[in-house]
Amino acid sequence: MSTPAERATNAFKEQIDGPIASYLSSCVHCGMCAHACLFYTETEDPRYTPINKVEPLRRVWKSEYTFFGKLASKFGLTKSVTDELLKEWELLIYDACTLCGRCSMVCPVGNDIAYMIRKTREGMIAAGYAPRGLKDATYRAVTVGSPMGVKLPALKAQIKHVEKDTGLKVPLDVEGADYMALLSSMEIMNFPEYIEALTRLFDKAGVSWTLCSEAFEATNSGMQIGSSDIEGELIQRIVDGAEKLKVKYVISPECGHAYYALRWEGPNVIGKKYPFEVVHILELLDQLRAQGKLKVEGKLDQKLTFHDPCQIVRKGGVVDEPRRLLNMVSSNFVEMEDAGVMNWCCGGGGGVSANERAEPLKLTVFNRKKSQLEKLGVNTMVTACANCRINLEEGIEHTNMDVEVVGLAETLAEHLAD
Amino acid sequence: MTPVEFLAWVRGPMFQIAVAIFALGVAIRIVEIFVLGRKQDLSEPRRDGVVPGIKTIFGRSIPDTGTFKRSPLNVVAGYIFHIGLFTTILFFVPHIELFHSVLGLQWPGLPTPFIDAVTVVTIFAMVVILINRLRNPVLKFLSTFEDYLCWLVTLLPLLTGYLAFHRMLFPYQTMLGIHILSVEILLIVFPFTKLMHFFTVFLARWYNGSAFGRRGVQS
Amino acid sequence: MLQPWNKNGLTVAERLQAEGISRRGFLKFCATTASMMALSPSMVPAIARALENAKRPSVIWLSFQECTGCTESLTRSHSPNLETLILEQVSLDYHHTLQVASGEAAEEAREAAMKENNGRYLVVVDGSIPVDNGGVYSTIAGITNLEMLRETAEGAAAIIAVGTCAAFGGIGYAKPNPTGAMPVSAIISDKPVINVSGCPPIPTVISGVLAHFLTFDKLPEVDDLGRPITFFGQSIHDRCYRRPFYDRGLFAESFDDEGAKKGWCLYRLGCKGPATYNACATTKWNEGTSFPIEAGHPCLGCSEPDFWDMGGFYQPLSTPTGDVTRTLVYGVVAGALIGAAAGSMARTRKIKAQKEHYKVTTDDLEESS
Structure with a gap:
């Protein structure tokens, strides 16, 4: 187990399961997934065809987990995973895939390609083939506690600001609270409005909540880089924090992959079920709305649209909640083409935004969102993911568009009825 | 080998060989997928994945509008090809007799001239599919020897069946023998190639649909 | 030209005359023979001449x-x-x-x-x-x-x-x-x-x-x-009067069903007509009275080699002759067993890989690749 290729092969062997075997058995090379992938549609580079991205995984499946492939491998008729392959594929797997899962929705034989790419990343990082930027972010997440290097004092400083602005107490380390809220570093650093919004919304609704000084970071670079070891380590911190504070629920913030990692992958990477429930902030707000605990006043009359964060909507199942919430505060909410579970990714998910090398490609594929927005003619776009938000803002700036991007929770907080 | 001996051979020993390889190979490949299994998902499901899984098995046959808009040729030709292929296989009376003799099941057939017309359309669709594969950059990039082999072994039964039915090229016994042989080649190639999707597509769609379904999305 | 072979040395014409068959009747026979052998009517005089001169x-x-x-x-x-x-x-x-x-x-x-x-x-x-x-x-x-x-x-x-x-x-x-x-x-x-x-x-x-041999001195x-x-030269199927039913997809499925009574195609009852080359459908039997298919029975393919061994007489031509069901069942069972064994070995490899799991740590993130 010395060489990178051997480490990758071993990791692929660990990851391949029945679903992957059935997916790889079923692919007919129809190429339809290419048309679902914005990396292909915006570049027309056939290498970006989603199914092509799982080639390293496919090789190991074929030679190790099929009877005929194993037989063929004895005669040297199968291809093995090499360093060259991994090096080449690193660019496809990390730079040209946001794990958005759109391909998984269109594949006519039903292949969950995004699932396979996620699994392929396990082998890539085991072999050390991952982008520098993403490695650095992951390193900070493990060592510092946040991919952006945000530490507790920074959060405390923001809490102070929020408390000052709202005149409300931001609960920290309150044992026995119902809900434990998590944040993403970006919200702490770039969008503290979110913390303020939570404080005000929960105050009005009478929600018993708290932040946890030992587990406030929701983002999970471990998932993005594809290491369940690191993903599990980061998840475990949250589980430990929630268990310590004995909360019933953990709230995932406006961050796509954080929700997916916590809600859907977390129990599997730590190998046990949670002693609490995970809710996305939009789910919770929608529940409060349904209970009549979320009262708003005044409606925005400018035309606005909603950008579906892939991990929350398509891969997370939070689809109708943001729409119901948005309609509470907007009289002119319009949907983009392909909105909902078939939305197009912002181009920066799945760790792409942490990968400086992928910057030019990321901006190229932003064209998909740009043309969607232009078609709609809107100047306001609401979203529910800090990563999408930053990425959209970057793209908008890069293309000199006049579109404002705002978070959904803060938009609601702005319209809270007194 | 006389045409009659050839016909007897393809209807007799060769058919047995082909069916044996097909049955053995397909069973191996499907069972090994099941044995590999899926680890229990420990995350709390939003809803049960069974119904969405079943829905995806059927629903995935209908392409989403975006895919249709971006690659209409692929979708239309693919549809015609699949429907045409199954119509000719399942509803030509001599074929029904074959299924009846092997599986003990039978169903009503369709008029022979209709099957004949469907065969022509299906062959045409397959030619379009090949041209598309050779010209479309994505398909050209993805295509391997296996893809062209599968195309050929699927086309041959259609083509030879058409020629046999119309008494073209060779005496009927020879042509019928070639037709049956081409089906045997298809059966033999089947378990070693992507033709396996005929069976595994249901597994793949099920896994996909139930995984998305338990997260609350109908995939 | 043929040589007289036999003892009494009479030609065919002489014998016919002796038997009181008229010239007209003889020519009619020649014409029928010509048409039967698909020869041009212009060959009739040649046949007549040849037969006239042929010795028994x-x-x-x-x-x-x-x-x-x-x-x-x-x-x-x-x-x-x-x-x-x-x-x-x-x-x-x-x-x-x-x-x-x-x-x-x-x-x-x-x-x-x-x-x-x-x-x-x-x-x-x-x-x-x-x-x-x-x-x-x-x-x-x-x-x-x-x-x-x-x-x-x-x-x-x-x-x-x-x-x-x-x-x-x-x-x-x-x-x-x-x-x-x-x-x-x-x-x-x-x-x-x-x-x-x-x-x-x-x-x-x-x-x-x-x-033909008498006329042309050769086979x-x-x-x-x-x-x-x-x-x-042509198959029974191609000249069969029931062919239109085959083309329309109308088949008798048993010997006493409606289809059989209506004279539909006997393919499903095992008719070997499509793969049988003979003149039954055109010349028929018993002086042009009928032939098996007309009598309601599928063609057995009796003029073809190995017709005894071409599967059952009532087994349709499109079906395999051996016991394919058994092969299919045995194949699936054997395949399932091999698949289970191969799958178990794959699982063993997977478990081994999991035991040999390479844990990704911050060290892997630090080193530059």
């Missing part, structure tokens, strides 16, 4: 491992017809069933005919020839069929293998072929052999071949199975 050829009819059905087919006619006409125009010097002589006298007749007409006589064979154990399974007057055929064929001008047994081995040749039965063509390779297959063959076809053009192409 000597024919030695050898009956080997057979059932006499072929002879029955040729002789059992209710009224004088072309077949009997032709038969009377040959000098049938040896035929077990028909000749008066028996025992040694019969064999002497054969030997005499062979000697007198050396190089010119025709040999007609019905029945297959057993060759295993020196051919002991069928002997005539102590001579094995094999020996008799070789001996008789030596001085023959041509051999007509009448019936599927003589042509392709037939029932005797059917699996497991205990006597080592062989068709004529497998034994005689240095003489022209024509196969008039069928079980039995159509009498008109036998007489047609004889007429007619044959297909790749050595059969006269004029009679075996």
